[in-house]
Amino acid sequence: MLNTELWTELTPEEWLDREYAIGLAAAREHGVPFLASIGYTPDDLREIGPKVEAAGVDAIEFSIHYLDPTRLVETARALRESVKVPIIAKLTPHKGDLGELAAMIEPYVDGFACINSYGPTLRIDVDRAEPLLGSSLGYGWLSGAPIRPLAIRSVFEVARRVQKPVVGIGGIVTAKDVIEFFMAGASLVQVCTVILLRGQDYYTKLAKGVSDWLDAHGYEDISQVQGLYLKRLGLKV
Ligand SMILES: Cc1cc2nc3c(=O)[nH]c(=O)nc-3n(C[C@H](O)[C@H](O)[C@H](O)COP(=O)(O)O)c2cc1C
Secondary structure, eight states, rough: OEEEOOOOOSOHHHIIIIHHHHHHHHHHTTOOOOEOOOOOOOHHHHHHHHHHHHTTEEEEEEEEEOGGGGHHHHHHHHHHHHHOOOOOEETTTTTSOOHHHHHHHGGOOOOEEEEOOOEEEEETTTTEESSSSSSSGEEEEEGGGHHHHHHHHHHHHHHHOOSEEEEOSSOOHHHHHHHHHTTTTTTOOOOOOHHHHHTHHHHHHHHHHHHHHHHHHSSSSGGGGTHHHHHHHSSSS
């Protein structure tokens, strides 16, 4: 999938009062955590972080997608000093060595998420010689199955470097993809594009598929495959 979404069109109040209320109520009903995802500058995080924390979220993810990497430490510290809930740094594949970046901010965060969409990218409608997307220059960000090998490598690169947990995201389509992320060092996964394409019910199918795969391969628990590839290479015990 290619997308040109830059920022949300809802105001912070619309998010906090309406959208978060819906999400938090559902999370409480089902006994699962509710995470907020925000960005981008240190000032933004100082302002928005305490507001989403006060709304009752269990953790906050902050994205570095549009951030100058030289401001990374300053940004992580700004959020760390503004909220008490666990914080997760969401890393982007086009910012250099992600293991290096993760190590720099590890003291300030509780975990990492890899990866955001890749790009920018461009597609042209050749019949009209016009861009397929409506952004300036037609640029957009790539997600879904094509970025999975990049995401798997990124999770591996971060997981081998840091001690804190890594959330894997990028191109998950099947249950086997989830297993692959866990083997690369993830201890949680997120899913975006495949849900946009197949609908919300697909979460349940994916979760069941993971259980079935583990049963079929003689594993009692997903923790048994977590970091298996790192262990195989002797990079983690
Ligand atoms: C339409 C769309 C909008 C997105 N908006 C955001 C965003 O606002 N912040 C963010 O951190 N990631 C955003 N992403 C990236 C996803 O969270 C995810 O990191 C990426 O799409 C890779 O996962 P996937 O292949 O499962 O979609 C967006 C992705 C899509 C497809």
